[in-house]
Ligand SMILES: Cc1ncc(C[n+]2csc(CCOP(=O)(O)OP(=O)(O)O)c2C)c(N)n1
């Protein structure tokens with residue numbers, strides 16, 4: 001009979017640290033669910049099994065390999081493992097350990113902004129946290145090539161295997177910039193279980209091939225040293241073949257068998273395997289069958305040492321969900337919790353005490369020393385924060401003639417390079433293959449496309465090339481493939497450089513407004529995680545008429561109004577667009593800052609419809625109203641109706657007011673620039689002042705609201721002064737056609753506005 005030789009790591013305290021991390025993570029969840037008073041009767045929850053499968057990986061990474069310059073994204077359900085490690089490293093106070101999932105306590109999923117201990121990336125939306133370090137790496141390189149200060153270091157992503165089901169992962173892996181990011185390391189916790197099931201055919205070799213094809217280094221940690229040693233014995237090759245060939249569920253079932261059952265099931269009639277196993281004692285057999293590479297600290301050590309930093313690396317670490325716990329390998333263990341007896345049994349197994357669960361290692365013990373050494377290795381130096389640049393509130397131009405809000409975006413960016421060069425240097429624009437169609441061409445020609453290394457522009461001498469694609473490290477536009485999830489992933493990270501490296505950027509991403517929905521969840525998650533950015537949806541609505549129904553956005557004004565952490569604007573005129581953009585930019589890159597969404601249009605609008613006051617004080621008053629949410633654009637001496645328009649439909653709104661006046665029906669006209677800000681004022685979340693100016697109570701009249709989007713977004717305005725309202729907008733999918741055709745189709749043309757006004761005034 002043979003037994004297991006103690007590994008190097010056991011003599012250096014690492015094994016003890018690993019066991020304590022397992023204990024602390026499990027006990028934190030136990031405390032939250034079983035010990036802490038719970039008056040609501042609602043399940044608190046937590047994921048002991050998901051934690052257990054990541055414990056060895058994180059112990060080996062943090063306590064042996066990580067450096068202070070590295071950053072780590074931890075899979076959502078392993079947050080207690082991160083807290084346990086931070087506690088052992090002295091960066092989380094004991095008082096927090098009993099607060100998991102409590103109001104104001106440590107978070108269910110790692111949170112950069114809410115947890116009291118360091119979490120480099122927020123995770124929780126599977127696939128998004130996993131890809132964040134890729135965008136963190138790009139953002140860091142961008143900062144490095146624009147003044148520096150961000151340093152170097154690996155960007156680790158510790159992800160669950162089922163996260164690879166998410167398209168976000170593959171969108172990111174396939175982006176052409178990513179294959180050059182040697183600092184990116186993904187470690188896949190390959191426990192072959194997702195939330196509901198043991199994944200029958202995870203086909204690791206197929207995944208490996210996909211990463212290889214994308215230019216990644218692939219390292220696979222399948223078996224641990226105990227099994228590897230058995231494979232070298234007579235019958236070992238057959239044993240390996242047998243285990244390799246097993247389905248995942250069959251393997252998982254073995255984890256719940258007695259040694260006697262194992263001796264019966266594993267050989268499956270193969271006498272060589274039977275003989276081999278008969279030479280192994282029960283304990284070794286039980287250890288061997290669960291001896292996977294992702295739980296072998298020495299194997300993990302070798303894998304980390306094998307990472308070459310010339311290209312991204314993925315380590316497939318085979319693990320067992322619930323490793324070391326009574327729930328180990330059970331198909332439904334995702335959310336299952338140990339009972340008191342099982343906790344006591346775990347305590348005995350790992351040398352911990354349920355009645356004194358947060359006990360620390362003595363400082364002089366090998367484990368205590370390892371914790372202290374690791375803490376000192378991982379200590380980060382404080383970074384001084386550069387203040388966001390000074391931005392003008394008003395560049396001072398007054399656009400005339402006919403133009404679009406989309407054109408105003410490009411114009412304003414270009415103007416800033418002349419009028420506020422220091423601020424302009426902090427702007428970085430991003431597009432998922434739509435720079436030219438969203439009017440960024442002029443800006444791109446001026447600032448160039450960003451690339452970590454200079455690239456030859458083979459069309460530089462082609463006189464017929466209007467858009468110059470100069471790729472260089474000083475460039476300020478980042479071009480991505482057509483992947484909106486990547487766009488907002490990078491947007492969030494560029495919007496976090498102020499907090500990570502002390503370098504504020506002003507990131508502006510453009511997307512066709514109809515694809516905002518696709519970008520929304522990851523963008524929202526990025527905003528939740530602290531990224532501050534501007535997202536521009538353009539062109540929008542049905543006003544891109546001939547483009548047709550496939551490209552028309554309907555619900556985005558409501559989305560903008562409802563999205564937390566974001567202020568949304570939908571200006572109608574060029575100068576209003578400039579002011580809103582400058583206001584949005586002034587909110588970026590600082591503690592307490594926020595993001596914005598601008599909904600723009602390609603609809604040409606006569607700028608004289610909203611002539612800007614010439615007097616500087618009156619102009620400034622208008623600007624303040626514009627960035628505050630809206631302004632009273634037309635005052636009738638004897639108003640009978642209030643017409644409220646937004647964005648592209650101001651032309652029809654004003655036209656209707658003129659024709660109503662011709663019929664003797666006076667109409668005030670309000671131009672809304674931000675339904676979001678007006679709603680906040682209406683609700684009492686912001687100063688009501690803007691509403692007193694936009695909809696003064698003494699001028700309250702029946703109201704018609706008009707926008708190129710779902711009418712619901714402006715309908716609340718009738719409630720400001722409690723007037724009767726009619727609400728025009730888009731409620732169905734659309735058609736291609738001329739602007740007139742399309743507006744008529746949706747009941748947004750001037751005639752429809754007039755009819756609605758007559759209806760509400762009972763004229
Ligand atoms: C976008 C998204 N969809 C669904 C979920 C719910 N969810 C959380 S974890 C999980 C399964 C994760 O499995 P895996 O990544 O393999 O983690 P592990 O087995 O380590 O728990 C699911 C479906 C989520 N958090 N985010």
Ligand SMILES: [Mg+2]
Pocket residue numbers: 160161162189190191192193194
């Ligand atoms: Mg899994």
